[in-house]
Every structure is written in C-alpha cells, then in structure tokens.
Amino acid sequence: MIHLKSSLIAGLQAKTPSADAVIAALRQAVKLEHATIPVYLYALYSLDEQKNAAIAAILQSVVVEEMLHMTLASNVLAALDGPSPVGDPAFVPTYPGPLPGGVEAQLTVSLAPCSPAQLAAFLIIEQPEDPLHFKSVPLTEPDTITIGEFYAAISRALGELPASAFDPSGKRQVGPDLMDGAVVVTDCASAQAALQIIVEQGEGTATSPEEVDGTRLAHYYRFLQIQKGRALVPDAAGGWAYAGPPIVFDPTGVAGVPRDPDQPPYPPGSAEAFANDTFNYTYTSLLFALRDLFSGQNTSAQLNRSIGLMMSLKGQAKAMMAGIPNPAVLTGPSFEYRPTPAA
Amino acid sequence: MSYLNALRLHFAGRFQANVSTVNNDPGHFDNAAFQPAYQQMEGPRMNPANGWFNPQGDAAWRILGCAVTSAFTPAGPAPTTDPIHGCRVADSDSQAPAKMVDLDPEQQLVSQIWGLQVRITTPDGTTLLRGDFDPAAFIDIWDRATVSQGGDADASAMYQSVLRGLVWGDVSTSPFLTALQASAATSGLLSIKFNVDAFNLDYTSPEFMTGRIVGTIGPATADEPRHMVLGRQLMASAGPAGNFFLPAGGINFCVARLDDAADVVFLDLGNALFTGQDAEILDIGDLSLGVYDLRTPPASPPPGGVIPLATLPAQGPAGYATAGWYARTAGVVALPVPASLRPLVERSPLVISSSAGGKQFSIAEAPSGLFVRADDFVVRASPGDVVVRRIYATRFGVRAAGLTLACAADDSQLQSQVGSGPPYVMTSPPVGTPTDVLQYPATLTTDAQGVALLAVTIGDPGRARWFNGGADYGIDGQVYGVRASVAEGGDNGPPNPWNFISFLVWSGFSLRVPGAPTWHDDLQPIFQQYANLYPVMLRFLDLADVESVARNQRLLSLAFGLPPEDPNAMPVTRDLSPAKRAAILAWLDGGMPLGTPPAPAAPRTTPAADPAATTPLRGGKALAASRRLALRSPR
Numbered sequence: 001m002i003h004l005k006s007s008l009i010a011g012l013q014a015k016t017p018s019a020d021a022v023i024a025a026l027r028q029a030v031k032l033e034h035a036t037i038p039v040y041l042y043a044l045y046s047l048d049e050q051k052n053a054a055i056a057a058i059l060q061s062v063v064v065e066e067m068l069h070m071t072l073a074s075n076v077l078a079a080l081d082g083p084s085p086v087g088d089p090a091f092v093p094t095y096p097g098p099l100p101g102g103v104e105a106q107l108t109v110s111l112a113p114c115s116p117a118q119l120a121a122f123l124i125i126e127q128p129e130d131p132l133h134f135k136s137v138p139l140t141e142p143d144t145i146t147i148g149e150f151y152a153a154i155s156r157a158l159g160e161l162p163a164s165a166f167d168p169s170g171k172r173q174v175g176p177d178l179m180d181g182a183v184v185v186t187d188c189a190s191a192q193a194a195l196q197i198i199v200e201q202g203e204g205t206a207t208s209p210e211e212v213d214g215t216r217l218a219h220y221y222r223f224l225q226i227q228k229g230r231a232l233v234p235d236a237a238g239g240w241a242y243a244g245p246p247i248v249f250d251p252t253g254v255a256g257v258p259r260d261p262d263q264p265p266y267p268p269g270s271a272e273a274f275a276n277d278t279f280n281y282t283y284t285s286l287l288f289a290l291r292d293l294f295s296g297q298n299t300s301a302q303l304n305r306s307i308g309l310m311m312s313l314k315g316q317a318k319a320m321m322a323g324i325p326n327p328a329v330l331t332g333p334s335f336e337y338r339p340t341p342a343a
Numbered sequence: 344m345s346y347l348n349a350l351r352l353h354f355a356g357r358f359q360a361n362v363s364t365v366n367n368d369p370g371h372f373d374n375a376a377f378q379p380a381y382q383q384m385e386g387p388r389m390n391p392a393n394g395w396f397n398p399q400g401d402a403a404w405r406i407l408g409c410a411v412t413s414a415f416t417p418a419g420p421a422p423t424t425d426p427i428h429g430c431r432v433a434d435s436d437s438q439a440p441a442k443m444v445d446l447d448p449e450q451q452l453v454s455q456i457w458g459l460q461v462r463i464t465t466p467d468g469t470t471l472l473r474g475d476f477d478p479a480a481f482i483d484i485w486d487r488a489t490v491s492q493g494g495d496a497d498a499s500a501m502y503q504s505v506l507r508g509l510v511w512g513d514v515s516t517s518p519f520l521t522a523l524q525a526s527a528a529t530s531g532l533l534s535i536k537f538n539v540d541a542f543n544l545d546y547t548s549p550e551f552m553t554g555r556i557v558g559t560i561g562p563a564t565a566d567e568p569r570h571m572v573l574g575r576q577l578m579a580s581a582g583p584a585g586n587f588f589l590p591a592g593g594i595n596f597c598v599a600r601l602d603d604a605a606d607v608v609f610l611d612l613g614n615a616l617f618t619g620q621d622a623e624i625l626d627i628g629d630l631s632l633g634v635y636d637l638r639t640p641p642a643s644p645p646p647g648g649v650i651p652l653a654t655l656p657a658q659g660p661a662g663y664a665t666a667g668w669y670a671r672t673a674g675v676v677a678l679p680v681p682a683s684l685r686p687l688v689e690r691s692p693l694v695i696s697s698s699a700g701g702k703q704f705s706i707a708e709a710p711s712g713l714f715v716r717a718d719d720f721v722v723r724a725s726p727g728d729v730v731v732r733r734i735y736a737t738r739f740g741v742r743a744a745g746l747t748l749a750c751a752a753d754d755s756q757l758q759s760q761v762g763s764g765p766p767y768v769m770t771s772p773p774v775g776t777p778t779d780v781l782q783y784p785a786t787l788t789t790d791a792q793g794v795a796l797l798a799v800t801i802g803d804p805g806r807a808r809w810f811n812g813g814a815d816y817g818i819d820g821q822v823y824g825v826r827a828s829v830a831e832g833g834d835n836g837p838p839n840p841w842n843f844i845s846f847l848v849w850s851g852f853s854l855r856v857p858g859a860p861t862w863h864d865d866l867q868p869i870f871q872q873y874a875n876l877y878p879v880m881l882r883f884l885d886l887a888d889v890e891s892v893a894r895n896q897r898l899l900s901l902a903f904g905l906p907p908e909d910p911n912a913m914p915v916t917r918d919l920s921p922a923k924r925a926a927i928l929a930w931l932d933g934g935m936p937l938g939t940p941p942a943p944a945a946p947r948t949t950p951a952a953d954p955a956a957t958t959p960l961r962g963g964k965a966l967a968a969s970r971r972l973a974l975r976s977p978r
Contacts, residue, residue: 269549270549271547271548271549271551273549274549274550278359278405278407281436282439282440284436285435285436285437285438288436288437289437289438292437304901304905304909304911305437305438305439305911307898307901307911308438308439308909308910308911309438309439311439311883311898311911312403312439312440314882314883315401315879315882315883316401318882319399319401319879319882324399325384325397325399325546325551325552326546326547326551328547339436339467339468339469340431340433340464340466340467340468341405341406341407341408341409341433341434342405342407342408343356343357343407343408
C-alpha cells in the first residue's frame with residue numbers, strides 16, 4: 001500500500017477549505033494517477049505478446065483504467081476551474097523515485113521490464129487499505145495517509161465548497177461520449193462520484209475484489225493473479241478463488257531493456273539516445289494533447305489526436321524494446337519531459 | 344512573393360523518413376506469392392533482398408534538431424539582437440508525426456509528406472508559430488553527391504509548399520517574426536521550401552533513415568502557386584550518366600526571381616550545386632550570374648554574348664563552398680542587378696556559369712523564357728472523378744497569358760520492369776495501361792493570369808495490375824503520367840524529366856453482394872496485403888486475422904475514417920480507394936460479417952533468390968529510378 005505525505009491534505013483539513021486548496025489537491029491527484037502509467041507501460045511494452053499474452057492483457061486493462069482515473073480527476077479539477085497540471089515540466093515523475101506525494105522511504109518506483117519483482121512492486125502500489133484475505137498492514141508511520149484517505153479528504157472538502165464553486169455547464173468535461181466510464185462533473189455529487197470510481201477501480205470494495213460495477217477485478221487482484229499463477233474466478237461457494245485459467249509468466253518473453261533507462265542517460269549521439277529522445281518528444285506531445293483535451297478542447301478530434309499520439313508512442317516503444325531496426329540495440333524509453341525534437 | 348523573398352529565414356538540421364520498404368517491390372503486392380522472408384531485413388548488398396532496408400518502418404517523417412540559421416528582412420540581415428536567432432524549427436508537439444508516402448510501388452519518385460505541422464519555437468520549445476504544411480511531393484531529385492555513399496545517399500531533392508492555419512505566439516520581441524506575421528495577415532499563408540539529401544541507409548548507424556534538411560520560410564500570397572515559384576526557371580540538360588539525373592552543365596534545375604521592389608535577383612541554389620567531401624558544397628569556381636545580350640542569338644551565344652550581372656564567390660567570407668554556407672543560406676542568395684540592365688534582365692535569359700579544374704559549368708533559362716508546370720503534380724483519383732490541376736505558365740518569370748499548352752501521356756518516368764531479376768521477386772505489372780483511362784484535352788490556353796486548368800476525366804483501369812494473368816489480387820488501379828508543355832515553337836529549353844503529373848487511378852470496386860461487405864467475400868485480400876506490406880502493424884494488431892481486426896474495431900473505424908491529411912489516417916500509404924474505404928467502414932460498423940470462406944488455393948511459388956545476386960544500388964529511390972521506362976526505351 002502506498003502512503004502519501006499527510007501534508008498533501010493539510011489544506012483540506014480546515015472546516016471550510018478553500019477552492020484553491022481543493023484544486024491543489026486535485027492537481028496532485030491527476031499527477032498521482034498519471035505516475036503509474038509509464039511504469040505499467042514500460043512493463044507492458046517489454047512483453048512479447050505471443051509469450052505473455054495474458055499478462056499483457058492485464059497490464060493493458062489497468063493502464064486503460066489509470067487513464068480513466070486521470071480523466072476523472074481532471075474532470076473534477078476542470079469543474080472547479082482549476083488549471084490542468086498535465087504537460088507541466090514538473091508533471092512528469094522522476095524514475096526511480098517515489099510516486100508523486102508519496103513517502104520517499106516507502107517505495108521507490110522504477111521503470112523496469114516485466115519481472116516477478118516488478119509485479120511485486122505493482123502489488124504494493126495497488127494494495128488496498130484492507131485487502132481481502134490478507135492481514136492488514138499496520139499504519140504505523142506518522143504523518144502519512146493512504147490513497148483512499150487522500151481521496152476521502154478531497155471528497156469531504158468538495159462537500160464543504162459552495163455550490164457556486166462548480167461549473168454546472170459541463171463545458172470542459174471529457175464525458176462518456178469520448179471515454180468509456182467518464183463522469184461529467186457539474187456539482188458536488190458528480191464530483192464525489194467521479195472520485196469514488198477511482199478508489200473502487202483501484203482497490204475494489206470493502207467486501208469484494210470486484211470493481212464497483214461488478215464486472216472487472218480491482219487492479220490489485222488483477223495483478224495478484226499473476227503472482228498466484230491463475231485467474232481469480234468466482235467459486236462454487238459464492239466466493240472467489242485463484243482457480244481459473246493459468247496465467248504463467250514466461251521470462252523468455254521479455255525484452256532485455258535496462259531498468260531505469262536514464263540511469264545513466266544514453267550516450268549523446270547514440271542510436272539509443274535518438275530513439276529515446278524521439279520517444280520522449282512524442283510522450284511530451286501526448287501530455288500536451290491531453291492537457292488541451294482536459295482544458296476545454298473536449299472534442300472527438302482532440303481525443304483522436306491524443307489516441308494517435310498514444311499509438312505512435314506504443315509503436316515506438318515496442319520497436320525500441322524489440323531491437324528494431326538493429327537487433328544489437330535494445331532501448332528502453334525513459335518517459336522524460338522533452339518539448340523539443342530529437343537532434 | 345514566395346519564400347524566395349527579401350523577407351525570409353533559413354533553417355538547417357536533420358529529418359527522418361522512416362519509410363517501410365516491403366512495398367518497394369511491386370511483386371510483394373502479390374498476396375498469393377508473398378513469403379514471410381519479405382518482412383525481414385535485407386542481407387548484405389541485398390542478398391537476400393527480403394523486405395529491403397527498413398521493413399519495419401512506420402512511415403514517420405520528422406524534423407530533427409533544426410535551428411534557424413539566418414533571417415533577412417528587406418533592410419538586410421536581421422540584427423543579432425533579434426531573438427529569431429537561436430529559434431528552432433520543429434514539427435508538431437501536439438499530434439502524431441507526419442508520414443512520408445510513395446504514390447505507388449511503380450511511381451516512387453513523388454513521395455509526399457502528409458500531416459506535417461511546422462513550428463518555429465524558442466530554444467526551449469515554446470511555440471512562436473504553428474502552421475499546417477499542405478501535403479507536397481518532392482521534385483528535381485538528382486545525383487548530387489560527388490563523393491558517393493551509394494544509391495539514395497547520393498541523391499538530393501526539394502519540397503515546396505505552404506503553411507496554413509497559422510497560429511502565432513507572442514512574437515512581439517522579434518522584429519523579424521513580427522514582419523513575417525504581418526506578411527501573412529492577408530493570405531494566412533507562409534511559403535516553405537526545403538532540400539533533403541545525405542540520407543543514411545545503414546541500420547547500425549544512429550542516423551539510420553535520417554538525412555540533412557536545409558530550407559527557407561518566407562511570405563506567400565493567396566494567388567500564387569503553392570508548390571513552385573513564379574520565377575526565372577533555369578533548365579538543366581540531362582547528362583549521359585547518372586541514376587536520378589545528372590545535369591550536363593553541372594548545375595541542377597533552380598529558380599531565380601527578379602525582385603519587384605529592388606534591383607536584386609534572388610537565386611535559390613539550394614538543390615542545384617554538387618556536394619563533395621562531408622556533404623559540403625563542392626567548389627566549382629566563382630559563379631557568375633549573367634544575362635544573354637539580346638543583340639546576339641541566345642541559342643548560340645558567341646563569345647561576349649553574356650553580360651555579367653553579379654558574382655557569387657566560391658571561397659572567402661561569403662563563399663558558397665565554405666563550411667557552414669549551405670546551412671546558413673539554404674543556398675539562397677540575393678545578387679544585385681545594375682539598374683541600367685534591369686530592362687534587359689526582364690526579357691532575356693539568365694545564365695549561371697563558372698569554371699574549375701578545366702571544366703565549364705553552366706545553366707540557363709530557355710531562350711524563349713517560357714516555362715510550364717502543374718502546381719500540384721500528384722493525383723489520386725477514382726473512376727468517374729473529374730480531376731482539375733492548375734498549370735502555370737511564365738515567360739521570364741512573368742505570368743504568360745494566352746499561351747497554348749500541349750498535354751500528352753508521358754509514362755517515361757514511371758517505374759516498371761521487363762523480366763524479373765534481383766532484387767525484384769517477379770516481373771512487375773505494366774504501367775500506363777489501359778491507355779484510354781485518362782481523358783483530357785490535347786491543348787489548353789492560359790488565361791490572363793497565365794493559368795490553365797487541366798480537367799481530366801477518370802476512367803476505370805480494371806484489373807490492370809492483378810497478378811497471375813489477372814486471376815490474383817494485385818496492385819490497385821494503375822499509374823499514369825501526363826505532361827504539359829509549351830505547344831508553340833521556339834527554343835523552350837531542355838525538358839525537366841520530373842515536370843509531369845503523376846496519376847494513381849484506383850479501380851472500380853464493387854461488393855459481391857451490394858451493400859453487404861463481408862470479410863471473405865470482399866475485404867480479406869485488402870487486409871492481407873496491408874498485413875504483408877506493413878509488418879509495423881503487428882505492434883498493434885494482425886490485419887490478416889479477422890479476429891484481431893474485430894478486437895480493434897473501434898480503433899480501426901477511427902483510423903480508416905480520418906481524412907488523409909490527418910497524420911493518423913489509415914492506411915498510412917494513402918493508397919486505399921474511397922470505394923474500398925467505404926466498404927471497410929461499412930463492414931466495421933455493420934457487425935463485421937465473415938461471409939463465405941473461399942476454397943483454399945495452393946500458394947504460388949516464386950523463384951528462389953539467386954545466392955550470388957547482389958545489387959550495386961542502395962535504397963528505394965535509386966532502384967526505382969533505375970527502372971524508369973525512359974531508361975528502357977530512350978526517346
């Protein structure tokens with residue numbers, strides 16, 4: 001379980017928190033929801049999908065929902081007229097490092113090819129406060145909060161804001177017409193509903209590993225299937241068991257790319273540096289496109305531009321990691337802010 | 344106007360053209376004979392040829408590391424205090440990279456750039472100007488490098504287009520950019536031209552699939568052509584050797600413009616001068632710009648028949664053969680014309696000449712001063728379409744009204760092959776047949792603006808390029824060439840082989856059951872061919888597998904529905920006919936029915952590669968150029 005610095009919600013603790021404090025916390029939430037995406041993508045794109053199809057599908061499904069979470073938090077932010085942090089130079093996390101707002105000593109997140117160790121790190125990231133069938137991790141560290149507590153604090157603070165704090169028009173919202181599962185935020189209730197989806201998709205409910213919609217597993221349990229080696233399925237007794245089809249990790253189906261590829265940076269002028277710089281320019285372009293999508297250009301054309309950049313990013317990453325064009329050169333993308341083309 | 348202007352900036356850097364090369368061999372379009380090896384990297388010296396030199400290319404075309412190298416206003420060079428110095432030229436930071444696309448496997452010499460957004464930025468990437476580049480094809484490809492790296496690496500070509508949809512940032516601190524913005528206030532356009540050369544074909548190099556780009560951005564008016572300068576066209580004669588084009592006079596096709604406001608000739612030598620060691624411009628002696636003295640017959644000038652106007656030195660501070668000159672100027676120079684000679688310059692051919700090492704170099708305007716070219720010289724069309732292309736005529740750089748033009752079929756620069764041979768896997772289908780598919784007038788007359796509209800009615804080429812005697816799915820449609828030229832007599836100078844209109848005419852396409860496309864009955868061969876030719880798609884899905892296609896229905900509906908100007912449009916090659924596109928979209932949106940599987944056919948085999956075969960040429964363009972009909976049957 002990830003613990004965040006309690007200072008993140010300090011501004012929300014007032015009896016009547018200011019809209020600025022809520023906006024600051026929501027900007028932090030957008031950063032946090034984005035921060036796991038490069039980590040999951042790095043693992044996903046390292047996989048040979050012929051050999052690790054089930055694991056790739058799990059990672060892909062989680063990334064899609066993290067993207068939704070980033071959108072949901074952005075919708076709440078936009079409803080409060082808060083500026084999107086997406087695409088700011090400081091928006092991009094440093095890897096290896098703690099998740100944004102995270103307690104540094106607790107978990108250092110790395111970009112790494114898929115491995116049992118990396119999957120274990122994913123489980124820590126996604127671990128619920130009260131995992132089912134697991135002993136609860138004692139909360140001993142002072143001055144820390146869980147992600148659930150973080151969102152609960154934002155949600156409570158939203159309830160303290162005057163109704164006039166919310167843009168009722170829905171004008172800058174990325175709605176379900178553009179993204180499956182998105183919530184148009186126009187008032188406190190819809191804002192709180194949007195945040196609730198984030199928490200429940202990530203952690204599941206208190207009684208079931210399923211997400212709130214009851215059709216998909218929460219992220220934690222999706223990843224746990226890989227560790228358990230089998231899909232988690234409903235059992236005859238009405239509960240759940242890791243008794244479904246095998247989900248076996250094939251270590252031969254993973255690209256031999258480095259862990260934390262900018263440690264040290266690729267040598268200037270190398271093929272790796274060129275591919276990585278070009279990737280990072282595309283990645284930064286995607287962040288710019290998403291910033292615009294979340295900031296009033298909520299059109300299908302803008303979404304399509306963003307999807308186009310995602311596809312370009314995927315194509316580049318898979319080629320780099322697979323040794324295309326030169327099988328002797330395997331390059332892992334470093335997911336860094338780069339607003340200028342490669343030289 | 345145009346980029347060839349007192350107000351202009353130059354930029355230099357590199358570009359990437361990460362094209363896929365499986366489709367370089369027309370035989371690879373034969374689904375029935377396709378081999379898995381055709382998706383693999385070629386062997387040494389193309390033995391085996393496999394999928395040629397970049398089978399995994401994704402067609403991305405990128406601007407890399409380009410810096411503004413100089414800027415000028417009518418008052419002269421922009422002061423060093425102007426922040427334009429230090430600015431960058433970049434592609435989009437908010438949409439997918441542009442794509443470079445051949446028209447056809449049998450017309451690979453008009454590759455177009457689609458979906459390019461050009462930006463001028465501060466050093467940290469902040470956008471000062473954003474504009475969309477009208478899709479454009481290269482022209483005037485030639486054998487530029489005298490220190491050969493082989494094939495495409497030796498070639499140079501140029502692109503000219505306009506930027507539109509201009510979005511300006513805060514340019515108030517830059518007098519130059521403020522002037523450029525003002526120049527575009529009426530037209531909403533800027534003119535851009537760049538030269539590309541020194542392409543790298545070594546897949547172990549960090550510069551693989553990249554080359555040098557050097558260019559110019561300047562004003563554009565709404566009523567001038569987008570892809571050419573209405574200027575003084577200096578015409579090169581073809582030399583006896585060369586792969587692409589080797590100018591007999593040692594200087595390639597280029598354009599000059601006599602300025603209206605000042606007694607200056609702007610001359611663009613950016614794609615005209617040979618390169619030598621390290622791709623620097625080769626010293627061919629001081630270049631003298633002169634004008635023919637009309638008192639002597641210009642076709643056979645006696646000694647003294649050329650009146651010198653100005654000299655561009657090879658060496659010294661402004662020497663064109665010195666390091667950095669090309670990047671700094673993009674080959675564009677402003678040469679003074681004595682006021683007393685301006686009337687002569689306006690009605691008599693310009694000539695550039697030099698000598699070095701006992702050799703003479705020269706290039707001149709046609710004695711008649713007449714020049715004719717289609718602005719947009721690449722056409723994709725379907726049966727029943729009427730395609731109109733604007734043809735501009737000039738006489739000594741001035742719009743030529745009332746001029747009679749002749750229009751005729753000319754397939755001589757299209758690329759086909761008689762007899763199979765390495766690296767090609769089979770005999771390529773013929774081009775230009777059937778011959779009655781394009782209908783257009785044999786003559787046209789230019790209007791008061793020196794413009795003639797060529798209207799071409801498009802017929803149906805049928806299965807002209809199907810394989811196995813027409814039994815097996817093949818290359819869609821047919822390619823044709825149409826050349827417009829001056830019909831009137833007189834010495835109109837040597838023809839430019841590249842100055843013609845290339846047509847890709849798609850075949851008619853009908854569904855087995857009208858209105859009800861199915862995978863097996865209608866679409867499978869189309870998807871199979873794309874899967875074969877573009878292995879890059881396997882990073883996303885298997886286009887040959889209907890289940891994989893169905894799983895990606897939403898993404899495919901999106902991509903196939905995008906206009907070709909969009910960098911994400913599928914297919915990236917822009918070679919899918921509207922009729923087939925409509926069928927695919929209808930199928931994707933209509934439940935994706937499978938239809939009736941055909942009886943399995945035995946795959947045809949192609950001759951095994953000759954283990955001793957190697958090719959001396961490197962690169963797609965070089966091999967395509969070597970297969971032009973013109974080389975087979977000299978005119």
